Amino acid sequence: MNNPTAKALEIRGLTKAYPLPGGRTVAAVRDFSLRIEPGEFVTLLGPSGCGKTTVLRTLAGLEEPDAGEILLEGRSIATLPPHRRRIGLVFQNYALFPHMTVFENVAYSFRIRRTPEAAVRQEVAAALKAVGLDEMGGRLPGQLSGGQQQRVALARAFVMKPDLLLFDEPLSSLDAKLRVQVRGELRRLQKRLGTTALYVTHDQVEAMSLSDRIAVMRDGQVAQIGTPEEVYSRPASLFVADFVGRVNALHGRVVSHSNGYATVDVLNHRIDVPMSHVVGTELLILARPEAVQLRKAAGDGPVGVVEELEYCGDEIAYRVRVGTVLVVAVESALRRTWNIAQGDCVGLHLMQKALHVLPADVQAPMSEREIPSDDSTSMEAA
Amino acid sequence: MQVARTAGIAPARLLIPGRGWALAGLYPLVALLLAVFVAYPLVDLLGRAVHSDGRLSLTPLANLLADPYSRRVLWNTLSLGLTVAVVGTLLAALYAYAMTRVAMSWKGPWHFLALLPTISPPILMALSLILLYGRRGLITNGVFGLQTTALYGYWGLVAAQVLSYFPFAYLLLLNLFRGLDASLEEAAGTMGAHAGKVLTTVSLPLLAPGLAGSALLLFGYSLADLGNPLLLGGDYTVLSAQIYLAIIGMYDIPQGAALAVILLAPAVLLFFGHKHLAKATSFASVGGKGSIRHPQNRNPAVRAGALLLCGGVSMVIILQYATVLAGATTELFGINYAFTAKHFVLALTTSRGALLDTIGLGIVASAVAAVMGLLVAYFVARSRMPARGTVDFVANLPLAIPGTVIGLAFALAFNHRPLVLTGTALIIVAAFTVRALPYAIRSAVAALDQLHRSLDEASTNMGATAGQTLWRVLLPLVRPAVVGGMIFTFTRSVTTLSAVIFVVSPHWSLVTPAILSQMDRGDVGEAAALSVLLVVLVLMVIHGVPRLMGRDWRVGING
Incomplete structure (x- = not known):
């Protein structure tokens, strides 16, 4: 060049x-x-x-x-x-x-x-x-x-x-x-x-x-x-997030803030994001599937049920239902440590460094649009 | 065009084995029909031309070629053909260019009017030219007060044949211009070629085979034309007219047969030249789907020129048809312009037999040609029958043979044992069918291409029996192309003169020979009325049949 x-x-x-x-x-x-x-x-x-x-x-x-x-x-x-x-x-x-x-x-x-x-x-x-x-x-x-x-x-x-x-x-x-x-x-x-x-x-x-x-x-x-x-x-x-890759768009609301961090309620759980927002602000938390980690034993994070498991060769994709929201997580197939099967109850951990926050009024949160009315089908997150 | 070319698509197992065997039983019958109605008459004709006093001899042909008059006739034929080929191709190319690449209004009417001659008997052009420019022509005599016979001869024939046949070349070139991948020209532009360079280095080389094909097509049409040379030739005699005069005028059958063989030679050469050309220059399509978004030329001068050309040609065509209509509705065109319906009354009474026979035999022939076409297409393109190459060749042979030659061959071959058909309807239906068969095969190949084997398999997989699959899936798919082919066969059959003039009889008469004899007698009004009726009939079939079937099947003709 x-x-x-x-x-x-x-x-x-x-x-x-x-x-x-x-x-x-x-x-x-x-x-x-x-x-x-x-x-x-x-x-x-x-x-x-x-x-x-x-x-x-x-x-x-x-x-x-x-x-x-x-x-x-x-x-x-x-x-x-x-x-x-x-x-x-x-x-x-x-x-x-x-x-x-x-x-x-x-x-x-x-x-x-x-x-x-x-x-x-x-x-x-x-x-x-x-x-x-x-x-x-x-x-x-x-x-x-x-x-x-x-x-x-x-x-x-x-x-x-x-x-x-x-x-x-x-x-x-x-x-x-x-x-x-x-x-x-x-x-x-x-x-x-x-x-x-x-x-x-x-x-x-x-x-x-x-x-x-x-x-x-x-x-x-x-x-x-x-x-x-x-x-x-x-x-x-x-x-943009959706077009360049798979993404979980989660609805959140600021419940408190201090020291440049806002505490946001996501999936009925609280996480801190490095941003100042007025209490009550609606936010969209974008989490790539690789930024979501699953644990078999429920920790202090949100809890969901694995509805579907997709083996893709290089990675494994899990579709987890948390209340009304469907969250996608992926794990490298080679370093498979989660040991999770379909129907398992799992705890979710969102890697805070990899999250991206948008104001919620930009667009309707995708994961809500994505919830299939019929439980027998499930859609791709991206 | 032989169908073997497309044989690469899904071969052989188009049909479920049981159905395949049932069809295979028909193969000998199809082969026999082709042998009797295509190969036999031609062999018979060739035999006559090379026999003298009961012995094999080239004397008749040699005598003919040595005769200065015959040589001049041959020369006349070739130079007329060449002129029509060049002028017609030029006109067609300009017309097609204007229609595809120039921003122009009223493209619909221009297209319709340019195609009108393709569905009318070529003899109609001669008729209206005589009415307009003849000795008592509306324009030559009525407007300019001339008493001239200048129309009769070379230039009159050029005018009549170019008007009659350039639309076929236009149709060919239109599809070619439309199909030319626009991104090729764009690519040349981005690599530094200006418009003129793009034309000479990319567009013209790619169009050249099509232009040559158009010229060969027009040359072939000119050779085969009989009606115009008979009515407009004057002293300028060409081979087809000379054959007619030898047979009908002098009843000199050996001479007629020898002339027919001489006419056959350039026609067959043309046919193979065309095939060779198509093969040598058909470039495999490269890469993915190209773009056909051609930019429209908006240069005011070009637009004005295009409008002038399309408008002018369309005006000439309108004038031709309007004149025939006027000739049919006036007492005596050129002398007494009083309105009258008597010609139509006469046409519908005295020529009623000819009209009904034409319609009836045309319908029968189009059905027979459709079935034969489907069978030949299937056997050649999708089966492994023995000798299918020969079947393909024989079935497509009529493309190369001028109608006059086919007609004469039929009249001579079926006038003696073992098969005497003279005076029957069968000989006319056979002549119609044989002439249309190559086109019917082409439609059928298009129809079969709709049938991917997976459709058959999908239907069977969903539980349909072989019969249900045939009825619900296969037939609906082939129908558009087959119906399109039938309409084409009908149109071609009822408008041809050359192929039927030798096989009509008092029992079975046809419209085009009737028009010719009325012209001969000077019954211009009745000839014009019959021509009008014929054009209306064909227009009704082309536009009415698709509508009756509930969908526009014409899409199938082109597709």
């Missing part, structure tokens, strides 16, 4: 609406602002329809924004046509030209710019080598596997040495194992070349493993931006 030529990207107040049949419009992106430092890898993470792809396409010049500024190293590019922007885009479906060989696909941007043939050969060969396809130059895209096609798409985008690289869910059509592998290659390539990158995905694991920073999007706006750790452990809203 120390490429001296890497460019900073700044998006200010980007707005884009699409017309609907019947004359109405739907806002895809609303007053969207974001700054990406030179060489930084930022991911737009959000559910489908949150506007993340629209942002990407607007940056590439494939959509025209209704309002807003796009600055690349301080220079506005919003009025440039796509072919003048020097912004590489890796498409979800790769968009490899089916009538050109792998070599010709990767060489395309050079040939468009009439680069001398010797230089083209050298650059393309190096790019294909970098993605491990140096033997495949003569093949047509249709003769490659999905993972190989994806690598060609990456090589084709990297080789043009763009000022900014955009990725539109490029791994979504690969199977799980390949996705992890190509993900690593993609990150290594980007780091080595130091190109500023913006990545779009709805997969939180992908976002966290790839990014320097993550911008979680909702309804065309940034809900929160921060490092993966910030977004995961200190989410700005229940939506």
